[in-house]
Each structure stands twice: as C-alpha cells, then as structure tokens.
Amino acid sequence: MTEPLVLGIETSCDETGVGVVRGHTLLADALASSVDEHARFGGVVPEVASRAHLEAIVPTMQRALDDAGVTLADIDAIAVTAGPGLAGALLVGVAAAKGYALAAEKPIYGVNHLAAHVAVDTLEHGPLPEPAIALLVSGGHSSLLLVDDLAAGVTPLGATIDDAAGEAFDKVARLLGLPFPGGPPIDRAAREGDGESIVFPRGLTAPKDLARHRFDFSFSGLKTAVARWVEARERAGEPVPVAHVAASFQEAVCDVLTNKAIDACRERGVETLVIGGGVAANSRLRALAEERCAKYGITVRVPRPKLCTDNGAMVAALGSHLVAAGVAPSRLNLPADSAMPL
Numbered sequence: 001m002t003e004p005l006v007l008g009i010e011t012s013c014d015e016t017g018v019g020v021v022r023g024h025t026l027l028a029d030a031l032a033s034s035v036d037e038h039a040r041f042g043g044v045v046p047e048v049a050s051r052a053h054l055e056a057i058v059p060t061m062q063r064a065l066d067d068a069g070v071t072l073a074d075i076d077a078i079a080v081t082a083g084p085g086l087a088g089a090l091l092v093g094v095a096a097a098k099g100y101a102l103a104a105e106k107p108i109y110g111v112n113h114l115a116a117h118v119a120v121d122t123l124e125h126g127p128l129p130e131p132a133i134a135l136l137v138s139g140g141h142s143s144l145l146l147v148d149d150l151a152a153g154v155t156p157l158g159a160t161i162d163d164a165a166g167e168a169f170d171k172v173a174r175l176l177g178l179p180f181p182g183g184p185p186i187d188r189a190a191r192e193g194d195g196e197s198i199v200f201p202r203g204l205t206a207p208k209d210l211a212r213h214r215f216d217f218s219f220s221g222l223k224t225a226v227a228r229w230v231e232a233r234e235r236a237g238e239p240v241p242v243a244h245v246a247a248s249f250q251e252a253v254c255d256v257l258t259n260k261a262i263d264a265c266r267e268r269g270v271e272t273l274v275i276g277g278g279v280a281a282n283s284r285l286r287a288l289a290e291e292r293c294a295k296y297g298i299t300v301r302v303p304r305p306k307l308c309t310d311n312g313a314m315v316a317a318l319g320s321h322l323v324a325a326g327v328a329p330s331r332l333n334l335p336a337d338s339a340m341p342l
C-alpha cells in the first residue's frame with residue numbers, strides 16, 4: 001500500500017501554513033505570514049492575525065496543492081491545528097479544514113500544535129525513536145516532554161513558569177532596539193558579541209529551585225536582569241554594547257535549555273533529544289545542544305530552521321503519523337481549543 005497523502009493546516013498564531021506530505025516525505029509547505037503587520041505593535045495582535053488567516057487560507061491551500069502536484073481529491077486525510085493558540089486564529093483553520101473535509105469527503109484530524117512541532121522532525125530525519133525527550137521552545141511555550149508514543153500523546157515533564165523562551169527573545173530584542181520577532185536579530189547580533197562578557201542569571205537552576213522545578217524554566221528574571229543592566233549603562237551615559245548583551249542573554253537561555261534537556265534524557269535513560277519550535281532555529285542553541293549531547297552519547301535531532309517555526313508541514317507530518325498508526329479521525333464537529341492540553 002502506498003503511504004498516505006496528508007494535508008496539514010496551521011493557523012494557531014500569525015502564520016497561515018498548508019503542507020502536504022506523503023508518509024515522511026515533504027511535498028509542499030506553503031506559508032503566508034502576517035508578521036509584518038504585527039511588527040509595529042511589538043507582538044502578535046489576535047484580531048489582525050485572524051483577519052489575515054481569513055484572507056490567506058484559500059490561496060495558501062491552492063498553492064500547497066499546486067506545489068505538491070496533487071488535487072484535493074487525491075488527499076487521504078486533512079489534519080488541522082485545533083489548539084493551543086489564539087482562539088480566533090485557530091477557528092479560521094479549523095473551519096476551513098471542516099469545509100474542505102466535508103466537500104471532498106475526507107477524514108479530518110484535529111491535532112495539538114505542540115505535538116506537531118515534535119512530529120515535523122520526522123520529515124527531516126525519518127521515524128522518531130521512542131522514547132525520546134522533546135524540548136519545545138517557541139513564542140508561546142517552553143516545555144520538556146517525554147515522547148513515549150507520539151500517536152497517543154506526549155507526557156509533560158516541565159514547562160516555563162512565566163515567559164516562554166521566544167517571548168524572552170522578543171522582549172529583550174525590544175529593549176535593545178531590535179525588530180520583532182526578536183529571535184533572528186538577536187541570533188545575528190550575538191555572532192559579533194561575546195556570550196561570556198556579561199553573566200546573566202540562569203533561572204530555576206539553584207539547588208533550592210531544582211527540588212521543585214527540576215524540569216521547569218523561568219525567563220522573566222533574566223529579561224528583568226537584562227533590562228536593569230541596559231538601564232544602568234544608559235544612566236551612566238555609556239553606550240550599550242548590543243552584540244555583547246545579545247550574546248550573553250542568548251548564552252543564558254541556551255545554557256539552561258540544553259542542561260535541563262540533557263538532565264531529562266539522562267534521568268529517564270533516553271538517548272534521543274528532539275528540539276522544536278521557533279527558538280530551535282537559534283544557531284547557538286543548535287550548536288550547544290550538539291556539543292553537550294555528544295558528551296553523553298545523546299543523539300540530537302533538530303529540523304532545518306524553516307521547519308522549526310510554525311508551518312503547515314508540521315501538522316501534515318503529525319496527521320500522517322496518526323493515519324499510519326491507525327488512530328481514528330476526529331468528528332466533524334471538532335472544536336478549536338485555545339488552551340488544549342498535551
């Protein structure tokens with residue numbers, strides 16, 4: 001039997017994504033982003049995102065089918081992000097998926113956005129060995145997950161207790177006068193700076209915190225420490241060394257993320273670490289994870305940067321995994337759940 005041809009729709013935040021996969025093979029990954037419309041507000045504006053999805057969804061769908069060289073009739077199943085995310089944004093994708101599923105008489109799978117960030121790696125590196133530990137770091141989430149059986153769901157081991165890692169990048173970029181979203185410009189600026197020039201705090205790594213928050217993260221204290229450091233410089237009338245601040249902030253984030261992810265692998269006897277979400281595009285995080293995991297014989301899997309940030313291919317990848325595992329489709333009245341648990 002040929003592998004299933006699955007279409008995936010993603011509209012949980014500011015990217016309208018439609019992907020097409022056959023098995024683990026990526027055939028199309030069409031994307032329309034409203035990020036420029038949000039940039040002047042310094043963050044994603046939900047109402048603007050929903051309207052942009054509404055305009056982009058049909059053309060993006062058509063582009064994905066054209067790029068894959070297939071028609072809707074050829075598709076075996078439609079997967080769609082049903083949560084978590086912005087309620088109004090999710091509704092556009094879920095309503096569109098239902099319309100296409102109903103019109104073309106296709107099964108529909110409502111999937112979890114975070115599990116899709118894990119599943120996308122299969123498009124690059126093939127089936128994920130289980131169990132694996134997943135480090136999921138995006139604008140809305142920072143979590144460590146145990147992946148025993150991706151088709152059945154994933155088990156949270158820890159998460160941020162305040163800001164997400166991507167949110168910290170976005171906020172620190174703002175106070176350094178860098179554009180939104182802040183991850184890419186900080187990543188670039190940091191290449192010219194020294195990550196050890198300023199020692200910023202590593203949240204939840206003190207022995208007293210580890211007892212209760214072994215696999216949790218905290219980035220809001222780090223953000224405040226960067227703000228205080230920059231303010232002190234400005235008060236003293238001295239220039240802010242943007243590259244050094246960016247590199248030192250980035251080092252603090254990547255240090256904690258990689259150490260906790262490796263601790264989770266070692267504690268659980270797991271040999272595979274998969275990293276996903278927008279922050280997984282960060283060049284320092286990728287290099288540090290490789291370097292540290294090599295010491296412990298842990299294999300790191302990180303998809304190429306374009307697949308780390310939100311896209312439709314990741315939803316199609318998870319849908320394909322569910323179809324192959326024989327999971328029953330969702331009902332056509334499936335809801336969008338902005339706070340969907342894992």
Ligand code: KG4
Pocket residue numbers: 013137138139140141165166167169170181182183184187277278279280281282283308309310
């Ligand atoms: O996964 P994603 O596209 O959307 C959410 O689900 O949130 O992640 C977006 C986040 C933003 O906060 C952005 O600043 C961050 O990912 N990001 C990065 C990089 N590229 C994107 N953070 C650090 N370094 C990068 N190169």
Ligand code: ZN
Pocket residue numbers: 113117138139277278309310
């Ligand atoms: Zn995401």
